[in-house]
Amino acid sequence: DQQVKQNSPSLSVQEGRISILNCDYTNSMFDYFLWYKKYPAEGPTFLISISSIKDKNEDGRFTVFLNKSAKHLSLHIVPSQPGDSAVYFCAASLIGGSQGNLIFGKGTKLSVKP
Amino acid sequence: EAGVAQSPRYKIIEKRQSVAFWCNPISGHATLYWYQQILGQGPKLLIQFQNNGVVDDSQLPKDRFSAERLKGVDSTLKIQPAKLEDSAVYLCASSLVAGSQLPGAADTQYFGPGTRLTVL
Numbered sequence: 001d002q003q004v005k006q007n008s009p010s011l012s013v014q015e016g017r018i019s020i021l022n023c024d025y026t027n028s029m030f031d032y033f034l035w036y037k038k039y040p041a042e043g044p045t046f047l048i049s050i051s052s053i054k055d056k057n058e059d060g061r062f063t064v065f066l067n068k069s070a071k072h073l074s075l076h077i078v079p080s081q082p083g084d085s086a087v088y089f090c091a092a093s094l095i096g097g098s099q100g101n102l103i104f105g106k107g108t109k110l111s112v113k114p
Numbered sequence: 115e116a117g118v119a120q121s122p123r124y125k126i127i128e129k130r131q132s133v134a135f136w137c138n139p140i141s142g143h144a145t146l147y148w149y150q151q152i153l154g155q156g157p158k159l160l161i162q163f164q165n166n167g168v169v170d171d172s173q174l175p176k177d178r179f180s181a182e183r184l185k186g187v188d189s190t191l192k193i194q195p196a197k198l199e200d201s202a203v204y205l206c207a208s209s210l211v212a213g214s215q216l217p218g219a220a221d222t223q224y225f226g227p228g229t230r231l232t233v234l
Contacts, residue, residue, distance in 0.1 A: 004156070036225075043118070043205055043225030044157065090154050101170055102223065104156030 003027045004092050006105035013112050019077040021108050023090030026071065030092040034102065035064060035075050038087045047088070048075070080112045116140065118226035120206050121214070126232045132194035135229045139208030144170075146183055147223060148191050151206040157205055196233045197219065203228040 005024045013019045023033075029102045031052035036044035050057040050064045050073070057064050063076045077084055091102040119138040127133050139146050145164050149157035162170040165186035174181070178197070183189040193200055194201065207223040 032221075041227065043207070043227050046222050046224070049222075091156070101159050101162065102157075104158070106154065106156050 002105075003030075003101050004090055004105040006090055006108050008108050009099065009106070010109040010111070013080045015082055015112055015114050019075075019080045019084065019110055019112065021075040021077075021088050021090075021110065023073045023075075023105055024071060025073075025092050027094075027103075028071065030095055030103075032093045033064070033066060033073050033113070034091045034093070036052045036060075036089040036091060036104075038089060038107070044089055054099075077110075080110075082112050082114050085110055085112045117130045118206055118208055118224055120204075120226035120229055122229055123227065124230050124232075126234065127196055128234050129198055130195040132192065133196055133231065134190050134192045135204050135206075135231075136224060137189045137191070137206030139206070140224055141191070143208035143210055143213060143224075144186070145209045147207040147209075148181055148189070149207065149225075151203070151205055151228070152192070165225050193231075196231075198233050201231055201233045203230050 003026050010099040035047040037047045038044045048057060048059050048062050048064050050066050052068060056067050061077055064073060066073045087107045089107045090105040093102050118140055121136050125133055133159045147162050148160045150160050151157040161181045163183040166183045179193055181189060181191045191204060205228045206226045209221055209223045
């Protein structure tokens, strides 16, 4: 039973345009969400996070939006650059419960074309 | 600052053989995690250490997998005997603390490059 779902295995975007990566979750107890970026042959790299008390968090070109009622979050990358091409993982955790145990989605492979 | 180190990077073994992976976390990080990432899936937590104590090993197949973190620094993950379905990338991660009430930079998990295991 997948608690964190990324339903789009891949996404292709033109350089300079917006990339929107989506993530859905089923466990209403999750209250901290993260996005990780992964290049081939490397480990995942933390990108941005959001606590459930917020609905938006922004860091440069990256913005994460959280809709708790829909159990949905999205990562926006504006403008997209070829170097953003990677696999993006959505992850969720239970604060104070599992003490940092992250539940990951399957990932979305983003390709940004020049 | 040096990142999380793992070795070996690649390992090929036959089923029923044993294998061990090593991880050196970022200096000063109290929490260490081992994840298994099967092709096409996201990482799945196998075991979490806080210093040298086990916090969560609920998803570790204890009949064949074992892990230790002696002296609260380096860690080893062992598989004995290996099965075909153990073929995966084994990722080690560390964080400064875990489960704080105010999540932020201290909770961020930093991953190593992983060890790709192929069981034939």
